[in-house]
Amino acid sequence: MFPKNPLEYKGRQFCCKCGKTHSFNADIILGKNILPKEFSKDTLIICDSNTLKCAGNIKGEKFVIGKSVESAKINFVRHIIDNMPKDIITLAALGSGTICDITRYAAHLSQKHFVALATAPSMDGYLSVVSPIVFENYVKRSMPSKAPKKAYCDIDILSAAPMRLILAGLGDILGKFTSLIDWKIANLVEDCYYCPEIAELVKYAVELCYQNSQGLKDRDNKSIMALIDALLLCGIAMNMAGFSRPASGAEHTLAHYFEIEVLKNKAYGYHGEFVGIGMLIYARLLNMFFEKKPNMLSKKFEKLMDSWYSIKDEVTSLNDRLEQIESAMKDVGCKTKPSEIGIDKKALIKALLTVRPSMPKYTSITLLRDFGKEKELINKYIEKYL
Template structure:
């Protein structure tokens, strides 16, 4: 059976193994996707059909009120055993402390974890269930991010934002009536997370061109189809119509399925996400209030588009790029990581010792390929990266930020994030390309200054 994104419903991706033109087979272990009005009422039935008997229900202060309390009542009315734990905070950090808290309150008689929430709750329940060799379900409280169906769990461990391999949920529930009541900034965050696919897909193409990284055109079509469907509805978002909210949620879930097909977040996460992760860590270290993941990704997408524009305008001096590569000083670089990453620097430095992304010989090897394929690279960027005005217009219409400084990220942090966010992941993106070409620092400073000037108008 072949994948046909333009013809499939979201359920068509379940219960099949697809032979693909990329040479691999694709499959997801998600068994149920319930996205509709009134979907919450079907949770007890789904639990029974999947063969589970005792639920560990996880929510936080906000999500318990939005949906968790209702789910608990529905389960108990059906005489289904339920141990409920509500994290007693409005802002939850997915770190070792919170995971330990969940473990302390876990009832060993439970055979299924159900998370009620979005990014943080989903990631923690995904990771905890995987480590405990059991399954989980996620009930979305808002259509705010695309990780519901992915295999990765993004956690902050040893102060570093790290994505761990885990597994997909057995079921995803999105009650459109509940999703439509989510704060508009959370709905806008979901839209922004999808908009980030423009730049992340271009990054994926870049790595395929430069490194020969695995690339699947069918999975790219899946992601682009989710983007297309969302773009068709974006003008109706403020009305929160059931059709519009359902489309956004399905687009987010479809993107997650694409990630599960690949086995990592490559089809949905590029340099716009890496900058978002860096900002998240910096805010956490400074004790500042968290910003929604998708909100940061939207601003990261605006930043990435501007960086792509800078790249397209740049004349490349390959001999100078080689000289810069050969002049790489690991000790000096490490000191910069300590300045920028603070408590997370040791993890970043350890990663580089293993990955050697910035090793002079590795950079020089890539420069040979980049020089040979620069025409293809520039054509790819020209074809795939949208105009800044398009993304700006959508975000502005939703009253979402478009400039990093609107989030309280000052000019220095903008420049730092562009320069060092590539160290968050061992993944080739535009940021590493700019480093290889020897122009990352200059482009970072110019881009940060352009955002500062924009705010001063």
């Protein structure tokens, strides 16, 4: 039902079989050389020293928040709000994940418009309406934020991004393999909203990106475009669903845990790298969980038990492809092992046993815990795969 082209959504309404009418209002500007040459005086461009280089000759007020900003700390948000000129109407984020999260939340708190100027195809959050923000004492929370009015995606800039960021984008997309299963499980266990059409759209995006992924290492145009389209379509999917579940499950919860470990100097890497690794872990844990149908714990799990074999089918068909997906990730240069992000066996066990979502969200993590299978399956996983 939904268009495959992310540019065909703006201002349209989709009467869906899920019972909702989906709409999407952000203006996506995608193409070559599409960045405005000049921004008016009432726009403040937020960047760091790295992303400032992508601004080229863009004229306008710029606000450099740091040298290389790698974490969306609340202090950066406060710094922008406290120091922006009085007559600013729009905050434009020149950057990728972190700069966008900081700027989007600052725009929300100060009631300004938010515009994204994408510098890397490294994550699917350009169209997001939430910002994961790090507060004091390493507390990370998803804060409601301003939807972008416009998102500029310049193909030349995105293609020229550092290879690690491009591969992080691939990892973020491959994470949808598990987030889609988690969304369905959440629907069955907690009756959370689910739209099969939006799930199909995300499935289309992940396959498009995966099938074209091998060209990414040569920055092949078709592969880069498939990645950009997939990232935008996942952003649109989350926007239309009204929450992040179609594109964010247990693999993202684990990624957010690793992101906090980075702040403590106990891990290193980018969001999408963590997501890709998390997907491989939870796909295997889910597969082990679905090997044997457990007894029903309570009425809450009735629908899951009724749909057990259809979910099991999805889990096993992902597992049948997992080695192939993993070797495709390795071939293109993605990280696939926790040790590659500084997480050893002991740290991984601790992570898997203690990880919690920053807001209530039913995922494979909760499922394993609810059925008391967590320790047993994590040990089995460690023995078999590490």
